[in-house]
Amino acid sequence: xxxxLARRPPIFRLPKPLWKQVxxxxxxxxxxxxxxxxxxxxxxxxxxxxxxxxxxxxxGFGPMEYVGLENYRVMLKDPYILQSLxxxxxxxxxxxxxxxxxxxxxxxxxNTKNLTGRGVFRTVYFLPYVTSxxxxxxxxxxxxxxxxxxxxxxxxGLGLQPVRWLRGSRWAAKxxxxxxxxxxxxxxxxxxxxxxxxxxxxxxxEAARIDGASEWQVFWRVTLxxxxxxxxxxxxxxxxxxxxxxxxxxxxxxxxxxxxxxxxMLRLYNLGIGGxxxxxxxxxxxxxxxxxxxISLVQIRVQRRWIG
Amino acid sequence: xxxASSRRRQWSILIPRIVxxxxxxxxxxxxxxxxxxxxxxxxxxxxxxxxDLFSSKPLLWPQGxxxxxxxxxxxxxxxxxxxxINTFYLAxxxxxxxxxxxxxxxxxxxxxxxxxRDKLFFAMLATMMLPTQATLIPWYLLMVKVxxxxxxxxxxxxxxxxxxxxxFWMRQYIAASVPDEMLEAATIDGCSAFGAFVRVVLPVVxxxxxxxxxxxxxxxxxxxxxxxxLLSDPDKITAPLALANFKGTTIIAPRYSLMFAGSTLATxxxxxxxxxxxxxxxxxxxxxxxxxxx
Numbered sequence: 001x002x003x004x005l006a007r008r009p010p011i012f013r014l015p016k017p018l019w020k021q022v023x024x025x026x027x028x029x030x031x032x033x034x035x036x037x038x039x040x041x042x043x044x045x046x047x048x049x050x051x052x053x054x055x056x057x058x059x060g061f062g063p064m065e066y067v068g069l070e071n072y073r074v075m076l077k078d079p080y081i082l083q084s085l086x087x088x089x090x091x092x093x094x095x096x097x098x099x100x101x102x103x104x105x106x107x108x109x110x111n112t113k114n115l116t117g118r119g120v121f122r123t124v125y126f127l128p129y130v131t132s133x134x135x136x137x138x139x140x141x142x143x144x145x146x147x148x149x150x151x152x153x154x155x156x157g158l159g160l161q162p163v164r165w166l167r168g169s170r171w172a173a174k175x176x177x178x179x180x181x182x183x184x185x186x187x188x189x190x191x192x193x194x195x196x197x198x199x200x201x202x203x204x205x206e207a208a209r210i211d212g213a214s215e216w217q218v219f220w221r222v223t224l225x226x227x228x229x230x231x232x233x234x235x236x237x238x239x240x241x242x243x244x245x246x247x248x249x250x251x252x253x254x255x256x257x258x259x260x261x262x263x264x265m266l267r268l269y270n271l272g273i274g275g276x277x278x279x280x281x282x283x284x285x286x287x288x289x290x291x292x293x294x295i296s297l298v299q300i301r302v303q304r305r306w307i308g
Numbered sequence: 309x310x311x312a313s314s315r316r317r318q319w320s321i322l323i324p325r326i327v328x329x330x331x332x333x334x335x336x337x338x339x340x341x342x343x344x345x346x347x348x349x350x351x352x353x354x355x356x357x358x359x360d361l362f363s364s365k366p367l368l369w370p371q372g373x374x375x376x377x378x379x380x381x382x383x384x385x386x387x388x389x390x391x392x393i394n395t396f397y398l399a400x401x402x403x404x405x406x407x408x409x410x411x412x413x414x415x416x417x418x419x420x421x422x423x424x425r426d427k428l429f430f431a432m433l434a435t436m437m438l439p440t441q442a443t444l445i446p447w448y449l450l451m452v453k454v455x456x457x458x459x460x461x462x463x464x465x466x467x468x469x470x471x472x473x474x475x476f477w478m479r480q481y482i483a484a485s486v487p488d489e490m491l492e493a494a495t496i497d498g499c500s501a502f503g504a505f506v507r508v509v510l511p512v513v514x515x516x517x518x519x520x521x522x523x524x525x526x527x528x529x530x531x532x533x534x535x536x537x538l539l540s541d542p543d544k545i546t547a548p549l550a551l552a553n554f555k556g557t558t559i560i561a562p563r564y565s566l567m568f569a570g571s572t573l574a575t576x577x578x579x580x581x582x583x584x585x586x587x588x589x590x591x592x593x594x595x596x597x598x599x600x601x602x
Contacts, residue, residue: 018423021422022422025420025423027501027502028416028420028425028501029422031413031415031416031420031501031505032413032416032428032475034409034412034413034469034470035409035413035471035472035475036428036432037470038466038469039435041467042450043435043438043443045446045450046443046446046447046449047438047442047443049446049449050446053445053446053449060453109332109336110336112332115332117336120340121336122590123586124343125339125340125343126586126590127343127347127582128346129526130526130575130579131347131530131575131578132529132547132548132551132575133530133532134530134548134549134551134552135548135551136346138350138551138564138567138568138571139347139571140346141555142361142564143346143349148361148366150349150366153366183343183346187343188593191590191593191594192594194594195593195594195595198594240437240439243439244440246532246533247533251552251555264441268441268444268445269533272444272445273448273537278445281445282446285441285443285444286442288439288441289438289439289441292439292441293437293439296437
């Protein structure tokens with residue numbers, strides 16, 4: 001009887017146990033393993049270690065001394081930290097909207113029908129993207145030099161007072177950092193928006209025009225809403241990038257004058273690497289990290305509500 | 309009479325159109341000059357003597373003729389050839405590794421079926437949100453104190469090879485460009501998963517690989533914070549770091565001609581690669597926008 005059962009062809013094949021399926025696909029797991037291994041070693045492990053260090057007093061040698069939340073308390077009371085946070089947020093909320101606005105304007109212009117030389121302009125605007133920010137900063141230092149620079153020559157030519165850009169007022173230095181960041185990154189934004197514009201079906205425009213919409217109305221009612229996915233994608237990516245801003249202020253001003261361009265990353269670098277205050281710096285790193293994640297989550301939530 | 313009025317009507321349409329075209333071109337050209345001028349300034353400044361660079365007015369052309377002292381000084385006295393070679397050595401190895409692991413894992417995520425595939429893919433994407441700030445200090449300590457990797461290039465190779473962005477990029481590309489039938493045919497012919505990858509996937513995805521390769525190469529050549537933390541041996545530093553050091557160590561007046569010459573040499577190869585591949589690169593980024601955004 002058991003023989004007969006065994007010989008009967010199976011009608012319902014039981015799903016194989018998971019470990020067997022996994023074993024069968026060992027090669028696929030091997031293909032994706034390098035990422036997860038390297039993430040564990042170079043991402044998760046440092047993260048756990050940072051958590052431990054952030055609760056300790058440690059200067060890189062000897063035993064760690066557990067101090068509880070002391071480092072976090074010190075960091076929250078540190079006036080320089082607050083200033084670097086304000087600076088970074090200032091840079092972000094000036095750079096983000098202006099960067100998106102300028103890029104959309106130029107993408108729309110470059111997307112005009114029968115525009116000769118479109119490819120040349122597109123390439124030129126993208127050139128800074130392949131250039132090292134260190135090199136860009138060197139060139140900008142000379143362009144904005146107080147006595148020998150082109151910018152002050154131009155201002156004098158217009159009958160204006162020359163400005164002490166990098167070592168003068170706080171806002172002059174901030175302006176240079178902002179201009180440099182735009183100069184390096186706007187070409188990439190333009191490309192993203194051009195890609196977005198070219199994915200819009202021409203029929204939608206035709207339908208809007210047949211309904212008698214003016215060019216302005218077409219832009220506000222058709223183009224802009226259809227670009228929203230790109231705008232949100234860019235907002236999230238650029239926010240993460242701007243919270244990491246380091247090279248530009250490090251090279252241009254070293255954070256000065258009087259801390260006006262010191263960003264979170266620069267502060268973290270000065271604390272942790274310059275001052276070997278590993279405990280404080282780790283606590284500070286965690287606080288910035290949570291802030292970045294929180295901002296990103298809010299942005300994603302807003303995006304969901306907006307586009308649905 | 310009616311012909312004349314219709315002609316007049318034509319002109320009344322044409323003239324605003326021409327005016328707006330001219331206005332657009334002026335705008336685009338001014339913007340283009342803004343983008344090109346710093347490159348010109350860097351290039352021409354590298355051939356200027358200090359008397360030109362620090363004259364009462366900035367100059368568009370070297371007054372004392374083209375002067376290559378800075379270039380000679382860079383190589384003969386400051387050993388700039390070494391950082392230049394280091395930069396491209398670091399970048400090439402980093403790029404090759406990235407391409408290999410990105411194609412392999414991208415293929416598995418795009419075309420293979422295995423338990424937990426989509427969850428793992430999502431988990432990989434989520435790791436891209438992990439803020440670098442939180443791990444910067446322990447990453448530095450891990451490299452310097454645990455692995456003793458300071459003044460080597462391992463920190464810029466091993467953690468970077470299997471990059472989430474690269475894998476994501478290749479997954480999207482392979483999913484869109486490798487037909488399932490080809491993979492099935494290869495399996496029927498007795499290819500293993502890896503055999504199908506080498507014989508079927510790799511030949512088809514070269515365009516996607518080349519765009520990812522150029523992006524990775526450019527970004528690797530321009531790395532700054534990592535090398536700043538870990539490289540100090542003059543035989544190991546990269547070009548951006550060497551240039552930053554020129555700026556940092558000049559106590560009297562910044563040696564612009566020297567920095568410009570070094571910058572020109574470091575930028576030129578990247579610009580050449582960019583111009584050679586700009587069409588693929590630009591269309592790659594533009595289509596990436598649509599995929600990433602939607």
